[in-house]
C-alpha cells in the first residue's frame with residue numbers, strides 16, 4: 003500500500019501505551035535473559051578455571067550442568083559421571099556443596115566423602131549468584147521510569163523495557179513530541195532511519211529490503227542496545243556470559259533467548275516472527291511443552307508450527323475449546339500478552355530429605371530438622387530486601403514413612419509473629435510437630451521428612467522503621483505481601499542480630 007511509505011502503522015495511543023508498559027501496546031519491548039550453563043559458570047568462576055576447559059557440575063551420580071566446551075565433547079545433561087569421564091577424560095567435575103548431618107552450614111566437600119545418607123545438596127551459592135546478578139541488572143537500569151523485572155527461575159529473568167525505551171525514543175526522535183498535541187488515533191510519522199546497528203547476533207526480519215523500519219522496530223532496536231549493555235555489565239562484574247531474546251512478548255523473548263547460545267542475543271521483529279517460529283517445534287513454546295502440546299500434536303498429527311498455521315481459527319476452537327483454541331491460534335503466530343510480573347511468586351518453601359538408609363529415631367531426625375531450618379532461613383533471607391525481612395506464619399512438617407510418594411502424615415502450626423524468627427525457634431516448632439506425629443502411631447523406620455514454611459509476611463527491618471510508616475498498603479501489596487502491624491514491626495531486631503546462615 004502506498005500509505006505504508008508515508009506514515010507509520012502506529013498511533014500516539016500506541017506510544018502512550020508503551021510509556022505505561024501496557025501488555026496491549028503494539029510497541030512493547032520484552033527481554034528474557036538466561037545465563038549460559040549457569041551452575042557450571044558459577045563453579046568455573048569461583049574456582050578460577052578458564053572458561054574453555056570442559057567442566058560439569060555433579061549432584062550425586064548425575065551431572066546437572068555442563069559448560070559449552072564439555073558439550074562440544076558430546077556430553078549432555080543427565081549423563082552419568084562414569085559415562086562422562088569416558089567420553090571426555092579431561093572433564094573437571096565439581097560436586098554441588100552439601101549440608102551434612104550434624105553440621106551447621108553447607109560446604110564444598112571432597113566428593114569421596116559425600117554420601118546420600120549423610121548429605122543433602124545445597125544450592126545456596128547458585129541462588130546467591132543469581133541474586134547478585136539481579137541486583138547488578140537493577141543498578142544498570144535507571145530507577146525512573148519504574149523497573150519491571152520478573153525473576154523466572156534461578157538463572158533467568160524477564161524485563162519489560164517498554165517504559166524505558168519510550169523515554170529514549172522521545173529523546174532520540176524529538177519529532178515524536180510534536181505530535182503530542184494531535185489526536186490519539188492519528189498515525190505517527192514514519193521514522194527516517196533506514197540503517198540500524200542491532201547490537202545483536204541474529205535479527206529476524208531486519209533484512210526485508212522492501213520495507214521501512216517502523217516504530218516497533220526502532221523500539222526493539224533500543225531494547226537490544228539496553229540488553230547488550232546489561233550483558234556486558236554482567237560479564238564485566240561477574241564474568242558470566244548469558245544469552246537473551248528481545249521481542250514484543252514473553253513467549254517470543256524466551257524462545258529467542260535459546261536460539262543462539264552461548265553468549266548471543268537474538269531480536270525478533272514483527273515481520274520476522276513467522277520465519278522465526280516456523281523453524282520451531284511448537285512444543286518449544288512456553289505453555290505447549292506439556293500435556294497440551296501432546297494433545298495438539300496427536301489431534302493435528304504434527305509437531306511443527308508451520309503445519310499448525312494452516313489450521314483455521316474455527317477448527318482450532320472446535321478441536322481445543324473456545325479459549326484454549328484461540329490462545330493456541332494466537333501463540334503460534336507470535337501473539338501473546340502476558341505481563342512481566344515483578345511480584346514475588348513464592349508461596350511456600352520446602353526443605354526435604356530422602357533417607358538412605360531409612361532413619362529410625364527422633365534423635366536422627368532432629369539433626370536433619372536443624373539442616374532444614376538453616377536451609378529455609380537462608381532462602382528466606384534472600385527473599386527479603388535490604389529494608390524488609392520476610393517471615394513465615396505457618397510451618398508444616400511432613401512425615402513420609404515410605405518416601406515422598408507414599409502415605410504422608412502432616413502437622414502444622416502457626417509461627418508466632420511477635421518474636422524474632424530464629425533457627426532455634428523454628429527448630430523447636432518443627433521438633434514439636436514431629437514429636438506429635440511420632441506419638442500418634444509407629445513412625446520408624448522412615449524414608450523421608452520435609453519441612454515447609456508458608457504464609458509469608460513482610461516487615462521492615464528496624465533501621466528503616468520510621469520511613470516504613472509512610473509506606474502505603476499499596477506499596478506492600480505490590481510486593482505481593484501483606485503488611486504486618488506496627489506493633490509487630492517494632493519487635494523486629496536489628497540487622498546484626500538476624501540469624502545468618504552464610
Ligand code: DCP
Pocket residue numbers: 036037038039040041042066067068156157263264
Ligand atoms: N538445573 C538442574 N536440573 C535441571 C535443569 C537445570 O539442576 N534439570 C540447574 C542447573 C543449571 C541451572 O539450573 O545450570 C539453569 O538451568 P538451564 O536450563 O538454564 O540450563 P543451563 O543454564 O545449565 O544451560 P543453558 O546454557 O542451556 O541455559
Ligand code: CA
Pocket residue numbers: 036037038039040157
Ligand atoms: Ca541457562
Ligand code: CA
Pocket residue numbers: 036037155157158
Ligand atoms: Ca534457564
